[in-house]
Amino acid sequence: MELEGIIGKIRGRGYKATPQRVAVLEAISAEQHQSLEGIRSRCPGVGMVTVYRTLDLLSGLGLVRRLDLGDGPRYELAEDHHHHLICEDCGSVAEFEQCPLDPRQLPEVGGDFEVRAHSLEVYGRCSACR
Amino acid sequence: MELEGIIGKIRGRGYKATPQRVAVLEAISAEQHQSLEGIRSRCPGVGMVTVYRTLDLLSGLGLVRRLDLGDGPRYELAEDHHHHLICEDCGSVAEFEQCPLDPRQLPEVGGDFEVRAHSLEVYGRCSACR
DNA sequence: CCGTAACTGAAAAAAAATTTCAATAAGGTA
DNA sequence: TACCTTATTGAAATTTTTTTTCAGTTACGG
Numbered sequence: 001m002e003l004e005g006i007i008g009k010i011r012g013r014g015y016k017a018t019p020q021r022v023a024v025l026e027a028i029s030a031e032q033h034q035s036l037e038g039i040r041s042r043c044p045g046v047g048m049v050t051v052y053r054t055l056d057l058l059s060g061l062g063l064v065r066r067l068d069l070g071d072g073p074r075y076e077l078a079e080d081h082h083h084h085l086i087c088e089d090c091g092s093v094a095e096f097e098q099c100p101l102d103p104r105q106l107p108e109v110g111g112d113f114e115v116r117a118h119s120l121e122v123y124g125r126c127s128a129c130r
Numbered sequence: 131m132e133l134e135g136i137i138g139k140i141r142g143r144g145y146k147a148t149p150q151r152v153a154v155l156e157a158i159s160a161e162q163h164q165s166l167e168g169i170r171s172r173c174p175g176v177g178m179v180t181v182y183r184t185l186d187l188l189s190g191l192g193l194v195r196r197l198d199l200g201d202g203p204r205y206e207l208a209e210d211h212h213h214h215l216i217c218e219d220c221g222s223v224a225e226f227e228q229c230p231l232d233p234r235q236l237p238e239v240g241g242d243f244e245v246r247a248h249s250l251e252v253y254g255r256c257s258a259c260r
Numbered sequence: 261c262c263g264t265a266a267c268t269g270a271a272a273a274a275a276a277a278t279t280t281c282a283a284t285a286a287g288g289t290a
Numbered sequence: 291t292a293c294c295t296t297a298t299t300g301a302a303a304t305t306t307t308t309t310t311t312c313a314g315t316t317a318c319g320g
Contacts, residue, residue: 016266016317036307047269052308068198072307085243094243100235101250105228112257113215113224120231121249127242146286146297166276177300182277202276 002079003029006063013061020046024054032076033067033084033093039075062117069093069121083119087126094126132209133159136193143191150176154184162206163197163214163223169205192247199223199251213249217256224256 003025007017015021020043027042028034034042040051055075058064065078069086074093085094099120106115133155137147145151150173157172158164164172170181185205188194195208199216215224229250236245 011318014266018267018317020268049270049309050268053268066198066200068196068203070196073198087243088246098235100232102230102232105230106252112260113217113252114255114260115252116218116254118250118252120251122236122243122245123248124246125244130242130244141287144297148286148298150299178276179278179301180299183298 006077006079009061009063010057015057015061020050021054021057024051025058028058028064028075029077032095033069033074034076035072035074065119067119084121085126086121086123087129088123089125089129092126092128136207136209139191139193140187145187150180151184151187154181155188158188158194158205159207162225163199163204164206165202165204195249197249214251215256216251216253217259218253219255219259222256222258 003022006025007022010017010021023043023046024039027039030042031038036051036055039055040046040048043051046054055064055066059066059075063078065076067074067076067084069084070091080097081099082095082097083099085096087093101118101120106118133152136155137152140147140151153173153176154169157169160172161168166181166185169185170176170178173181176184185194185196189196189205193208195206197204197206197214199214200221210227211229212225212227213229215226217223231248231250236248
């Protein structure tokens with residue numbers, strides 16, 4: 001759990017590491033790609049408004065990623081580089097680490113676009129649904 | 131413009147090609163990755179509920195893709211295979227055709243996951259913002 | 261410690277999405 | 291062509307989600 005590092009980044013950028021923000025962060029780190037509801041239920045003491053604002057802040061800082069995998073928005077820690085396998089039948093989401101991007105081609109795609117990050121979602125059917 | 135083909139697919143699956151659905155389809159095809167508001171303003175005669183339902187239907191049929199590029203949901207025709215360059219400064223969205231995925235690696239990522247499609251978003255800064 | 265600017269949260273408001281249901285119309289059939 | 295059946299539409303109401311407001315609170319540098 002690298003929460004310490006993330007908290008350090010929050011402070012480093014001039015924001016306060018309040019208990020509420022830390023609680024939201026812990027909630028997010030408990031499980032990847034959670035719904036808002038899931039996050040909220042993991043930090044019941046934090047007001048809804050603060051959860052929204054904290055997610056905005058952390059997304060803006062690039063510490064948290066916001067996903068749309070079909071239903072409502074989902075959130076996850078942006079620490080590690082990984083991608084998603086989304087089952088179109090049951091909606092389950094799995095992750096995989098091995099990035100199938102060809103690194104030689106990525107810099108070319110954009111011309112003078114400065115690439116900073118990327119996000120890949122793979123859709124299909126999971127083994128259980130086959 | 132391949133609307134005829136898409137309309138054929140709607141009918142082929144047993145759904146009716148109503149004027150409202152065609153109007154929504156034309157609105158979507160007018161510009162890629164539009165917001166709901168943009169689509170609505172391009173087919174003012176179609177009620178909001180019908181727009182929502184049509185987008186659900188077309189997404190379900192795989193004819194339209196739903197995106198989350200940062201702000202609200204966006205939609206585009208799913209005909210052609212392309213990906214997105216999203217500028218984190220100004221929010222502009224560009225497309226590119228050349229898919230940088232290594233096709234040899236993709237089948238392996240999922241184990242027994244059956245891959246049907248994928249979606250790639252590249253984040254960074256556009257040339258204008260540099 | 262103190263002071264201050266950043267932060268929180270309850271309530272209210274606004275925005276977005278969904279449900280309901282009576283009326284309508286597409287598209288097959290005779 | 292007229293008809294019939296069933297899918298579809300849309301206005302209104304409802305529900306859900308997100309944002310705004312603002313008075314009170316707190317983190318943290320000095």
